[in-house]
Amino acid sequence: METRTPRKGMLAALRRKPVDRSPATPVLHLMFSTPHGGCTQWNETGLIVSTSDQRARYASGESRNFSAWRGGIAILTAKTQRTQWLRFRLRLRPSPFTPFNFNERRTVMAKLAINGGEPMVKRALGKSWPIFDEKEEKALFEVLRSGHWWRGGLEPSESKVSQFEDRFAFYSQAKHGIAITNGTQALECALKAAGVEAGDEVIVPALTFVATATSVALVNAIPIFVDVDPETYNISPQAIEDAITERTRAIIPVHNGGYPCDMDAISRIAKKHNLIVLEDCAHAHGSEWKGKRCGSLGDLSTFSFQQGKALTCGEGGIVLTSDAELAEKAYSFMHIGRVPGRPFYEFHRVASNLRMTEFQAAVLLCQFERLDEQIETRERNTRHLSEGLQEIEGIEPLVRDERVTRWSFYYWNFKYREEAFDGIPRDRFIEALKAEGVPIGVGAHGEPIYRNPLFQNMNFGRTGCPIKCPLYGKKIDYRETFCPEAERIYEKEALSLPHALFLGGKEDMDLILEAIRKVRADTDELRK
16 A cells, blocks of 8 residues: 555545455455554454554454545544444545545444443443441441540540541641531631631632532621633632722632642732632542642631542531631630630530531541542543543543642543534533443532522522621622633533542543543534
């Protein structure tokens, strides 16, 4: 066959052989050289790939696709006996010796599961969550039989709660930990400890869980929603700067999905305007920014240990800080207003009972032992998945900032480019991929928070506080809030996969990639 010097991403040469119509002869026989210099041959009997170091044959009857479009764009897809997909999207340049009709299209292809075909994935991916064994059972029975089910009356060395507070604070590079019943109340406790009160404004991202905003309202302050960075889906530092007023008291950066926020920029802004930084680390157990753990990058931080999180006891939370005064206040707001070292029935603050139980802490201590190994497994699998996605037009992993030195996560975000799919909506792609057996979504928390009925209807009770609080003295109408990047990301772009999906092996990542390639291979089939 004719050979030419190949160009990257381009088909170097193409030859169409004469067709013999006898039954034993292929109907279509194509040969071309690939960018790596190997020879690839396609015909009705299968696909043969040969390079300098390997040769493989994929027999007829297996899923495959060859298509040629106007303008010479070709897609070749073949499913191998090892359930791998080879796929080329190349611009064809015909050999001068063999004509090729670029207006012709021939397709032999596996039918999408959403249209009645066989799903690509026929088993569960990753690991069932939560993961537990006899360690958790033993720890729970130990607490049960001890008769001490709450932290009261126990020395710190005896209390499971105290042990967990110390271990998790040390792990997160903070000096103090105050365990809380759940992540939502941890936010409320931290805001009270920081001195956020009626009339104050607190800046929060538009894309987050509702508790980030409602915790602000529960301390009678005003949540101010700002837009997110289109590259990371985290709160935009520029949007923070633009939203600051004389009423602004604090910023709550949320490490969306576990991807650390730009804490350098946020810290500079906070220092410039004398603002409190409260990290919402509900998704970021073990994530790092420039070698420092999320949870140690602000004045205070909170974590959630709800069932779906990467560290869980079903329900639970914690407040972290390295400031002794803030720690004392957070402890008091957790413990009905008590103060360490004072009589048990002496109360110093209006506060709730937010204490974590010994049962919760017993489970967390066991789960904590697995955390680092699980993070390493997730990171290894996301690297493999990211490499594969970079070869699929229209599907893009988030670009990892070099300052993100460790990326633990609750869910893994990536991007859908509608224009690369000939205008097919993102939600149709999600439906198709779910049908292929991949549990994909748009992120854990859905639409921008201000679009919820709570804020659209200004449903803050009979008095309208804190929105109508005379201590605030301003008017705010969340129906007028609009964050264009958050809206676009939610409606058209965001894709996400849950963290437990990444606790399996490399073969699970390959199955996900194969399913995406199958859906991506033919937009006409996807459009049906």
